[in-house]
Amino acid sequence: MSSIMKHHLFWPLCVLAALLLFNLCYSPDFFSITVHDGHLYGSLIDILNFGAPLILVAIGMTLVVATKGIDLSVGSIVAISGAIACLSISRAADQNSLGLILTSVLLAAGLSLMLGAWNGLLVSGAGIQPIIATLILMVAGRGIAQLITGGQIITVTSTKYAFIGSGSLAALPFSIFVVALVLVIALLLTRRTALGLFIESVGCNPAASRMSGIRAHLVILSVYVFCGLCAGIAGLLLSSNVSSADGNNAGLWYELDAILAVVIGGTSLNGGRFYLTGTVIGALIIQTLTTTIYMIGVPPEITLVVKACVVLAVCLIQSDTFRAAVAARWKSRHYPAEKEMSRHAS
């Protein structure tokens, strides 16, 4: 039992289960899934579909956090990627040509790769603190996204492009497959190759890793590139879901939600250890929380208050000092000598 409790997924799963249980009691049709025109409909499917962009961004963010970094610019990259894809589609005469959609998607992905590389170069090449280095793109990026869209909301009428975000494959939303693909690739790369170990090692101590033969700079660079790409794909999902690009509001607060998902998933912001599945569950918790709050009929704005409490609670649980303080209250008896011994023993 205690070994189950110690598993890193135990607490996130408990929270998710509690949320789902609450929904089950509150509205019985939460779990009902109906088939309509060969597509599945239901709250659970909605959570997966609307949560897909967040999960993608959070996967990229997990690897960045694992190297003791942070990427604040993901929200801006989401906006830029959606903007550039919609711009290139809206300029064309035939918006439904497959070649055009592919070019636009590749263009957006390529651009987000470059933006990620820019972040990575600032962090690994110039040696700037991650939070500051990515702040530059966070501020300027939204300006760039607005520049691309001309400050307007670009609307596209391409059914093929809309398929990426709102189409369905085998009765499930297509976006789920995109997320699954990225997750599987990330899992295979980090858990079946030595890459994950390199990332964790760099997160613990970049200097020591370099001395033991790991190209720390390259690892950091590639992690930011991957994060940028994930944000770019998330931008495509978001903009194609609504068939429009909004440089102002697309991906607003995504960096915060993504960091929150990573932290809830058990990855410490101090770097050196990461849990991709934990992050996915963290993102699902956030999305379920949002959906739940909508469903209960509480004004959606109060989500923020709930989120704030969740962030604080999660961080307090992660803090050693806090756990020690609580544990001290639980223990009724104190044996100073015993305490002293255990201190020396450890």
Add this chain to the structure above:
Amino acid sequence: MPLNRKYIPIVVTILLFIVMFTAGSFRYTGFFSLQVLMNLLVDNAFLLITAVGMSFVILSGGIDLSVGSVIALSTMVSASLVQQQGWPPAVVIPIVLLMGAVFGTAMGAIIHYFSIQPFIVTLAGMFLARGLCYVISIDTITIDNTFYTAMAQTRIPLPGGSFLSISAVIAILVVAAAIFTAHYTRFGRNVYALGGSEQSALLMGLPVARTKVLVYTLSGLCSALAGVVFTFYMLSGYGLHAVGFELDTIAAVVIGGTLLTGGVGYVLGTFFGVLIQGVIQTIISFEGTLSSWWTKIVIGLLLFIFILLQRVLSSRRLTLKE
């Protein structure tokens, strides 16, 4: 006499401001006037006040992401108490300031006593304050209280036919008080020491806990004051006021030459950092054809240049030490 290396960033900032203002004066007619200069203060009073609080936080080696939300919450609480409850402004304003200070103290205490990263704690604070705004109301509350409108419209005449607003005067007083606090008081020196190295500050016997919590209290207080000034400016309370403001503030502090790792920088630099952002906006409004998003791109570029500059300077200093 060669310039002391530690003054280079602030000198660059001031020069940059002068160059931008001169360039604007040559390019646009009507740009070179005392009023345009004063308007930089009038329109950016709240940014200035917030940035002063943020300077202390960043000097101490932390960061405060909650400032924008605290401003919004202050406008919301002021508006709701004055307009909906009919409380007198003389009671409301102290309450708002106290609220900001307590909010900051709470965050500072959590940061210090549970050793959680400031980034995450103030992020939670940001969510919380923004959410509390909506708990009060999701709509704009317009203020038509006579005191607030008087504060908004009073013009303090200056020689040369220009004028300042009361908010701008408050901002200047705050900057003056902050410069005094940072460089001539024990608290100021503790902040610098804390930012330089928390370990050393602790070993030296400086009151690390008190300083750290006080820094966030100060930032909360400044944000609340900025919120009050913002209410004078907008004459309304709204939960979406000052969204993304924390970034403008951090950008102002960085452009002002303060090192984000803490310990190095000047409040005066922050003052000019705010003015530079103001000049960019003024130039864009004079240009007319440039759109507002250029502000963000130019600020991003400036951020990049200054961070790189600081990086080069600090690495040189390190090599000198070796």
